[in-house]
Amino acid sequence: MAATPERRLLEPWQDPKAAPYVRIERLTKQFGDVYAVDDINLNIFKGEFFSLLGSSGCGKSTLLRLLAGLEYPTAGKIYIDGVDVTRVPPYSRPVNMMFQSYALFPHMSVEQNIEFGLKQDRLPRKERTERIAEMLDLLKITDLRKRRPNQISGGQRQRVALARSLAKHPKLLLLDEPLGALDKRLRENTQFELVNLQERLGTTFVTVTHDQEEAMTMSTRIAVMEAGQIMQVDTPTAIYEFPTCRFVAEFIGSVNLFEGKVMASEGNEILVEAAAGFTIRMRSYQPHPLGTPVTVAIRPEKMRLCPAYDPNGVNQIKGIVEDIAYLGDVSIYRIRVGEGKLVEMTLTNIQPRTEQALTWEQEVAIEWSPTSGVVLSE
Amino acid sequence: MKRRSWPLLGILAFGYAFLYVPILLLILYSFNESRLVTVWSGFSFKWYGELMHNHQLLDAAWLSVRVAATNASVAIVLGTLAANALVRHGRFRGRSGFELLLTAPLVMPDVIIGLSLLLLFVAMQHTIGWPDGRGFTTITIAHITFSTAYVAVVVRSRLAQMDRSLEEAAMDLGARPLGVYTRITLPLIAPALFSGWLLAFTLSLDDLVIASFVSGPGSTTLPMVVYSSVRMGVSPQINALATLIVAVVTLAVLIAGISLRRDSKR
Structure with missing residues (x-):
C-alpha cells in the first residue's frame, strides 16, 4: 500500500494525457436562491494532496460535502476513478471524510470508532482486528484504543478521526478543516505529519481550509474559491508567484497593486505607466496591446532598498517611510510614493533592530526586478 | 479548601426537608x-x-401499573417519531401546525382532555363498536395522548443538541440510514428515551382526572381508589401501598443511575 514516489517529467496536471482521478463537471449546488457551488469544473489526480482554499461561505465545504455524497448537486456530474458517483449515496461511495468536529462516536471506544466502518463492510473479525491494529499503529494511538473520545485530548481525537476515516482504505479522503481545532504549535507539527502520512499511503486527499499557510505547506495544488466559483487552480508556488486575478493575489499573502496602462512592449517585456506616477518594467508572458489598462501585482518581499538611486534606473522609485511594523524576523515598511500611494516592503531583519537604518519619515529609494511583477486580470 | 457555610447548609437542609419530609412521614x-x-x-x-x-x-394498583407501562412504551415510540420529524426534517409543510398540535396537550386542562375523550369514545362505540366499553384500553389511549407530547418535548431537545455530523459520519463510513439510526442516533438519545419513558410512566400513574372520565365500571385506577377512600377516611393500608411504590421507584432509579454511570465509565 505504500506508494513509491515515481520521478515524473510532468506532474499529472501538466500532462494532457493523464486521466483525472476525480472529475468534477459543471457542478452546481443551489440552496434556495444562493449558488453555494456555481458551475465548477475541476480535475484532481491520483495521489494528490489537493486543497480547497477560501474564506467562510465561499462554497468550499459544500463542494467537499458534494464529493462525500452528503449533499446532492443541483446540476453537474462527479466521477471518481472513472465511475459516475453523482447520485451514489454516501454509504456506497469509495470516499471517506474527516469531519471538522471529528464527529467521533461518544458512546464507543477509540477502537470501536475505527471498527465502525469496517463492520459496515462486513469484514471478517480477523481482518478487522488487523486493520484496527494497522491504523492504531500508523497514527501512534495504540495506547488509547480502549479510551472514549471524551477521555482523550483534542490532538489525539484528531488522530482517531483520521484513523477512522483511513481504516476503510478509501480511494479519496476528504478532510474538512483537518487542523482547525488544534492550537497553533500542534497545528504546525501536524501539517507535516499529515503530508508524510499522505505520501506514505498514496491516498488522494482533498482538504478544505481557510488558512492559506496550511494550504501552502501541505498541498500539491490549491483551488482558491470565492462565491461558489474557483478563481485559480495551481501549485502553491504558482498561486503565490503568478496569481491570475486580483482576488487570488490579495487573498494569498499581501501584495502591492498598481493600476496603469501598457505603454510599450519590447520583446518579452512591457512598460506599464502606473497611475501613481512612475513606470514599471516587467516580464510579460502574454501579449498586451498598447493602451490596455492593467493591474500589476508585486509582493512586498520582492521590494528592496535601492543602494544607488538613478532617476533613469529600472523600477526605482523614491518615497517616504510612513509606517514600520516590526515582526521580529521581518519588518514591514509602508512607503509613500507618488500621490498618496503606499507601497509595502518586507525586509528581513538581518541586523538587530537597533542597528536598522530605516526610520519614520525617512526618504528612501526602493527597487524591484522586472521579473517580480505579475499582470492580473480583474 | 472546604469551608462549611452554615447558612447555605441550612437552606439545603430546608430544601430537602420540604421535598422529602412528607414522604418520610x-x-x-x-x-x-x-x-x-x-x-x-x-x-x-x-x-x-x-x-x-x-x-x-x-387490583387498582396492578391496573395502574399496566396502564402506565403500556402508555409509556407507546408514547416513547410516538413521541420519538414526532421529535424526529420536527428536528430532522426541516421545514416541511404544516410543520408549525404539527408542532402546535403536538404540544397542545401540555397546556390543555385535564378536565377538557378527559371530557373530550369520553365523548369521542362514546361516539366511537356507537358508530364502529370499538372501544367496547371503557376500561384499560380507553384509559391507556387517553394517557398516550398527553404522554406523547411530554416525550416529544424531552426527546426533541436531546435530538436537537446532538451533533448532526455524527450521523453523517456514520453514513460516510458505510452505514445505511436504518443502521445509522439504530447504532448512532438511538444510543445517543437513550438517556432522553429513558427519562421520557419514566416521565410518561409517572404521569400516567399520577393521573386522576382524565382516568375518572374515561374509565368504566370495574376498571378503577389506583389514584381513583385512593381519592375515593380518602373521602371516607384514609386507611393506613394506603400508606403501606405508597411506601411500596416509593420503594419500587427508588430501586428503579438507583438501578438506572448505576447502570448509566457504569455505561459512561466503560
Missing part, C-alpha cells in the same frame, strides 16, 4: 399500629398484611 406512618393515620401508637407490619388481602386496592 408517610413511610413512617405505614408502620404505625394505630388505625388513625395521625396518631403514633407503635411499630407494626399489620397494614402491609391487610394490604395483601385488599383486592380492590391491589
